[in-house]
Amino acid sequence: MASSGLQLLGYFLALIGLAATVAATLMVEWKKQYQGKTYRIYEGLWMSCSGNERTTCEFHQYLLKLPPEVQATRAVMLVSVFLSSVALMVSTVGMKCTRFMDGKAEFKSAVAMIGGIMFLIAGLLTITMTSWYVKMIVQKSYEYHSLTSAEFGNAVFVSWAGGFFTMAGGAFLSCRRCSGSQTGSISSNHLLPTTHPKSNYV
Template identity: 30%
Template sequence: MDLSLRTKLQYGAMFIALLGCVLTCVSTFVPLWKQLNLDLNELEIWTSGLWQTCVVQDEGGMQCKDFDSFLALPFQLRMARILMFLSDGLGIVGLIVSCFCLDCLKTTEKDTKKYLALFGGALFWMSGITALVPVSWIAYDTVQEFWDETIPEIVPRWEFGEAMFMCWFGSFFLMFGGSLLFCSKHAVTKQKTVRSQAKNTHIGLFYDPATLQNRCPDLII
């Protein structure tokens, strides 16, 4: 792998991880995690997020109400807030750390950049997994409540919202970006190995004893 391919891997990792970080940060605050299915009243659309519940009406626009207390929330919602904040923080720190491992910056040595790439990739993976846990947890509970036979059929059911898909895609983008950073680290190692082998081969050809003996027959080794 040459230098241009390693640089492409680094830039691709930064772009994909940045996209994933933006998606997870946006999904943390928008009230679009769940959507209420109202067959009897199609003029209203109820949506719910980690911070508030909103209702969209054709005539009155959107009205939202924040949740009153953090301690009064269900355990699932409290953990989702904490994990999403942790995921956003890890993703931002991972972006900052990964910037210092780019080849276009001459701030640190190559060996230090290699370890920074490993650390940045690990942060991206941790951020993606941390965001994947709460959204999958809420999705599982939503499915269980939707197919609960003890609830009458006339009762509206919550369904998946757009923010859940944003969070899923964001978490996968973060993990994919971390994987590309790991690949860029191996690209550096392989390039160094190829250069070292080429240098040893050049030296071996230059100091070949058989060649010297053919050139100087009277030379006794």
């Protein structure tokens, strides 16, 4: 089983990644668009805002009328958040510092590894979808450069950071490299008490 320190580090990194992914999903600054020098338009996955100094926001009312990149990104980000939430519960059960399944060390280690793999998949989904969204914005900005000037906003960077933190946490939780050395040390410690008493009687 991986050491408790590495598991705690991976757990907190994944927790930070999940929080950043949720924040990015709810943020409105996925795409920034300027009309003139003062009028700004922000487009998110759930609402859009526009105005000069004061902006007014409204939720997207018709899902089918949204651009394909917004529909796909919204769906994948929700899947990533759901998968990370399930991985958070699974990892809590499998972590060494918890008291769940104390008598089943091997099974507990496998549960922690499954939670880490789920975090890895969730982070990969977030990074891949965010990168595809940015690619679509860049392509559209080249196509309609004469009419509007569009660029990606701060939510993209928050989403990338959330994906990287989630993957880093999943990598620590799913690491089994330390299990061999720790298992070996545990088995050797079990042998020591049986050999020392015999040597005392000889």
